[in-house]
Amino acid sequence: MGTGGFWGELGTVDRDALAKSARRRSYRRGETLCREGDRSCVVLVLLSGHVRIVHGTPDGRDVVVGVRGPGEVIGELAAIDAQPRSATVEALDDVDVLELPGDRFASLCRARSRISWALLLVLSTRLRSVGRQWLDVGGGTAARRVAAALMQLAVQHGVRRGEDIEIAVPATQAELAMTAAISRESWARATRDLRQQGVISTGRRQVTIHRLAELRRLAS
Helix, strand or coil: CCCCHHHHCCCHHHHHHHHHCCEEEEECCCCEEECCCCCCCCEEEEEECCEEEEEECCCCCEEEEEEECCCCEECHHHHHHCCCCCCEEEECCCEEEEEECHHHHHHHHHHCHHHHHHHHHHHHHHHHHHHHHHHHHHCCCHHHHHHHHHHHHHHHHEEEECCEEEEECCCCHHHHHHHCCCCHHHHHHHHHHHHHCCCEEEECCEEEECCHHHHHHHHC
């Protein structure tokens, strides 16, 4: 289990309370954890693996709007407002979760202030992220959008190795391109340019940032 996100904000007592109220469940790569429009209100806490968050557009396309990893909470909005699911969640690799009924999760939030605070921090972070994504979609070159997406991945999944930051990328190139609202070809060209400039290097499902300050400048 990772220590980031929602789970990382909790102490041992609150983690135990959540675990006792939940059941453990596994999903294989490619399986759907929940579907946009469903009326289910189960809350999921990721123990291992990664999922992608997908929204359907009015013209029938699926757009990847985010990736979640260990420690993240999923489905909390349906538990709060009892509305249909706002997105589809799909496993990018094998995933283990804690699964709680929405009403039980809501009761724990009311009874335990630390759980409520951890959830508030998650929602605040996601709200800010959505704001940044709208700004990126509304303007800026493909290079800027790619740089911004890589900066976000560095924050979420990066591990510092000396002067470098290594990122185990939890999505395909096409999926990353969708999060930046550009084509796969545009993503490939932008990352090729960054490699040629020595800003990054890439491998299979991995990106290493060598010049973080330059990438930050390109993203701004």
